[in-house]
Amino acid sequence: MNKALDRLQVQDAKLVMAHLYVAFIALFVGATAGLLQTLERSGKFTLPAGIGYYQILTIHGVVLGLVLTTFFILGFMLASQSRTTGGFNKTERTISWIAFITMVVGTLMAATMILLNEASVLFTFYAPLQAHVLFYIGLALVIVGTWLDGFVMFKRHARFKKENPGEKTPLLSFMAVVTMLMWQIASLGVAITVVFQMIPWALGWVDTIDVLLSRTLFWYFGHPLVYFWLLPAYMMWYAIMPKIIGGKIFSDSLARFTFILLLFFSIPVGFHHQLTEPGIDPFWKFIQVILTMIVVIPSMMTAFSMFATFEARGRELGAKGVFGWIKKMPWKDVRFLAPFIGMLFFIPGGAGGIINASNQMNQVVHNTIWVTGHFHLTVATTVILTFFGITYWLVPSLTGRKFTKTMNKWGIVQTILWTVGMTIMSTAMHWQGLLGGPRRSAYSEYAGNADTLAWGPYQIAQAIGGSILFLGMIVMLIIFVNLAFFAPKGEQAFPIAETANPNEKPPKVFENWPLWIGITLALILFAYTIPLIDIIQSAPPGAKGFKLW
Amino acid sequence: MNMHKYEKIWIYIGSATLLFFLMVVGVSAFYMGNKPPSCAVTLDPENVRNHELFKEPGLKQIGDNEYQLTIVASAFDYDVGSDDKVVQIPKGATVHISSTTTDVIHGFEIAGTNVNMMLEPGYISTLTNTFKNEGTYTLVCNEYCGIGHHLMHATIEVVE
Numbered sequence: 001m002n003k004a005l006d007r008l009q010v011q012d013a014k015l016v017m018a019h020l021y022v023a024f025i026a027l028f029v030g031a032t033a034g035l036l037q038t039l040e041r042s043g044k045f046t047l048p049a050g051i052g053y054y055q056i057l058t059i060h061g062v063v064l065g066l067v068l069t070t071f072f073i074l075g076f077m078l079a080s081q082s083r084t085t086g087g088f089n090k091t092e093r094t095i096s097w098i099a100f101i102t103m104v105v106g107t108l109m110a111a112t113m114i115l116l117n118e119a120s121v122l123f124t125f126y127a128p129l130q131a132h133v134l135f136y137i138g139l140a141l142v143i144v145g146t147w148l149d150g151f152v153m154f155k156r157h158a159r160f161k162k163e164n165p166g167e168k169t170p171l172l173s174f175m176a177v178v179t180m181l182m183w184q185i186a187s188l189g190v191a192i193t194v195v196f197q198m199i200p201w202a203l204g205w206v207d208t209i210d211v212l213l214s215r216t217l218f219w220y221f222g223h224p225l226v227y228f229w230l231l232p233a234y235m236m237w238y239a240i241m242p243k244i245i246g247g248k249i250f251s252d253s254l255a256r257f258t259f260i261l262l263l264f265f266s267i268p269v270g271f272h273h274q275l276t277e278p279g280i281d282p283f284w285k286f287i288q289v290i291l292t293m294i295v296v297i298p299s300m301m302t303a304f305s306m307f308a309t310f311e312a313r314g315r316e317l318g319a320k321g322v323f324g325w326i327k328k329m330p331w332k333d334v335r336f337l338a339p340f341i342g343m344l345f346f347i348p349g350g351a352g353g354i355i356n357a358s359n360q361m362n363q364v365v366h367n368t369i370w371v372t373g374h375f376h377l378t379v380a381t382t383v384i385l386t387f388f389g390i391t392y393w394l395v396p397s398l399t400g401r402k403f404t405k406t407m408n409k410w411g412i413v414q415t416i417l418w419t420v421g422m423t424i425m426s427t428a429m430h431w432q433g434l435l436g437g438p439r440r441s442a443y444s445e446y447a448g449n450a451d452t453l454a455w456g457p458y459q460i461a462q463a464i465g466g467s468i469l470f471l472g473m474i475v476m477l478i479i480f481v482n483l484a485f486f487a488p489k490g491e492q493a494f495p496i497a498e499t500a501n502p503n504e505k506p507p508k509v510f511e512n513w514p515l516w517i518g519i520t521l522a523l524i525l526f527a528y529t530i531p532l533i534d535i536i537q538s539a540p541p542g543a544k545g546f547k548l549w
Numbered sequence: 550m551n552m553h554k555y556e557k558i559w560i561y562i563g564s565a566t567l568l569f570f571l572m573v574v575g576v577s578a579f580y581m582g583n584k585p586p587s588c589a590v591t592l593d594p595e596n597v598r599n600h601e602l603f604k605e606p607g608l609k610q611i612g613d614n615e616y617q618l619t620i621v622a623s624a625f626d627y628d629v630g631s632d633d634k635v636v637q638i639p640k641g642a643t644v645h646i647s648s649t650t651t652d653v654i655h656g657f658e659i660a661g662t663n664v665n666m667m668l669e670p671g672y673i674s675t676l677t678n679t680f681k682n683e684g685t686y687t688l689v690c691n692e693y694c695g696i697g698h699h700l701m702h703a704t705i706e707v708v709e
Contacts, residue, residue: 052696054693054695054696054698057693120696122693126653126654126692126693128652128653128654128670129653129654129693129694129695211654211669211670211671212669212671212672215669250553251551251552251553251556253551254552254556274667275585276585276586276665276666276667277587277666277667277669277672278586278587278588278589278590278666278667278668278669278672278673278674278675279587279589279591279669279672280587280589281587281589282578282584282585282587285584285585285587286574286575286578286579289571289574290571293567293570293571294567296563296566296567297560297563297564297567300559300560300562300563301556301559301560301563304555304556304559305556308553308555308556354570358574359574359577359578359583359584359585360574360577360578360583360585362585363585363586363663363665363666364663364665366658366665366691367656367658367665367667367691367692368658368665368691435660435661436658436659436660436661436662436687436689437660438656438658438689438690438691438699439691440691440692440693440698441689441691441693441698441699442698442699443699444699444700444702446687446689446699446702447634447687447702447703447704449685449686449687449704450685451660451661451684451685451686451687452660452687452689452702504551534589538589538591539591539671540591540592540593540594540670540671540672541593541594541595541671542671543594543653543670543671544595546624546652546653546695548624548625548652548653548694548695548696548697549695549696
């Protein structure tokens with residue numbers, strides 16, 4: 001770790017901050033849209049100025065699911081790599097700036113089309129709903145930008161190995177490489193459907209589109225997308241959280257092994273989003289259900305490592321018994337509290353995920369608002385609270401300021417607001433989903449039958465939860481602006497934990513990238529080749545585009 | 550790679566749970582027949598109304614206590630064969646449901662039952678269900694299909 005910097009070089013810090021500015025603007029726009037949605041669905045409020053429900057729903061999904069997450073994640077991973085490897089050189093930094101600008105241009109293109117009501121197709125943009133071609137080109141540019149950033153991270157990792165022969169690579173840099181590898185391989189799917197199917201079709205070069213093929217390519221990317229949100233949170237939990245509580249990383253090798261397993265089993269699993277679709281053989285659906293569930297193992301390993309770290313630290317501080325460590329944790333430090341609550345929410349979140357991916361139970365909850373409730377636990381609580389936990393120290397360490405006691409208090413208020421708001425909203429969503437309430441739907445009384453009318457109270461509960469969450473978002477923005485521009489000047493540590501056993505050398509095979517890529521591709525080919533041939537060979541006549549909003 | 554004893558035990562427990570769980574799901578699917586709806590039967594999405602199955606949507610008795618229910622979905626309507634958008638199904642009857650869409654992707658969910666499937670242009674979605682309880686159920690669209698998505702519905706009355 002002798003190469004590591006205490007804080008980032010000024011040029012790298014600027015690069016990371018640029019990513020974070022975009023992320024927090026996205027948070028404001030997206031969460032405001034979220035508030036409006038829950039209010040509209042309460043049935044007591046009409047959207048002003050003729051704005052359509054599905055237009056703001058598209059904004060909410062695109063801006064939070066794709067923009068906030070991607071910019072924050074890339075910023076955080078660039079920062080982690082810069083901090084642990086000794087910083088980027090001029091070429092790497094230049095490529096990363098080009099990546100950033102490409103992504104911003106792409107985002108602005110897509111956002112403009114949504115605001116002009118030319119692309120109310122939601123963030124999944126399922127054909128044959130047809131958006132303006134600039135929406136698709138914008139999305140493609142965002143993806144190209146992420147690829148450039150990925151190559152920067154691969155290059156930096158390789159350069160560290162070359163310059164430090166025999167030394168183990170920094171854990172955070174290793175994890176960033178795995179995350180970006182997974183992302184690059186997965187986003188090929190969405191890039192193919194956008195560039196080769198949707199853009200020519202939206203331009204009118206071809207009349208029709210193969211809907212099932214495009215959905216399959218989308219979900220080949222769609223599930224790894226959620227792991228792309230989750231892995232950076234795992235990076236924080238494994239490699240930074242121990243430092244915040246004053247402890248050590250339980251095992252460096254196990255952390256690396258977990259990430260390798262996640263690389264294998266995050267991609268060949270997309271069919272579990274397509275279980276209720278006609279056109280895919282049930283046998284291949286089941287194969288992908290199996291591959292999906294294997295993620296249980298690295299998830300359980302992560303849970304084990306986290307609680308082992310907490311307990312070991314608790315005992316070091318004199319805790320006795322199985323649960324004695326709980327009293328020894330730094331509850332008043334929001335840098336610990338926010339990610340910890342995120343971890344707790346991952347327990348019901350993960351259990352819900354297993355339900356969703358099960359062949360039979362999926363049929364009860366598919367496309368109901370249960371699913372929306374589910375990912376508001378996983379990404380909108382577990383991942384986001386971890387990202388907020390990162391923000392509290394990352395931003396001041398980049399801007400040369402201090403995270404003050406006052407801001408820490410506001411951080412705790414923020415965490416409580418988020419926890420309470422999300423508990424109310426997500427529980428109401430899960431429950432309404434079990435009663436059959438569909439997701440992605442504006443307020444409706446349908447035929448006026450008793451079953452659908454019974455959903456009303458749940459939607460009011462969601463509006464209450466959504467309003468509390470909106471307050472939480474405002475508090476978070478105040479903290480961010482304070483840390484970026486107004487907090488007192490000073491040195492804020494960028495925490496990096498050390499392993500419990502400093503002599504631990506991870507096996508050399510962990511750096512054997514051709515091997516890991518080979519296994520990943522083999523699993524993908526196994527899971528997708530035959531069903532894809534089926535889908536293409538027995539395809540019905542293609543579908544024309546529709547603009548139904 | 551050295552692994553802590555507790556970690557090993559934990560991984561064994563996790564793997565065993567996983568195996569048990571997958572067996573339950575697998576036996577249910579392939580031995581008991583609870584597979585997700587899927588049949589890969591195609592048609593021309595431009596020509597749905599001329600397809601044998603979809604010429605006259607609605608409920609037809611095809612056997613002793615066995616019915617065929619055919620529904621055509623389009624933005625933003627379910628054609629169930631009657632103007633009042635109500636289908637009456639005898640309680641306990643076996644109902645084979647077939648549906649498709651004439652335009653974009655729609656959902657097909659009878660709230661409060663296990664009937665839940667996607668309708669995609671070019672494919673016929675089928676599912677068999679027995680309505681065991683009397684009552685009024687609402688068929689809703691659960692996949693976004695455009696500005697009137699939340700207005701798509703029909704009523705299923707399960708009667709004695």
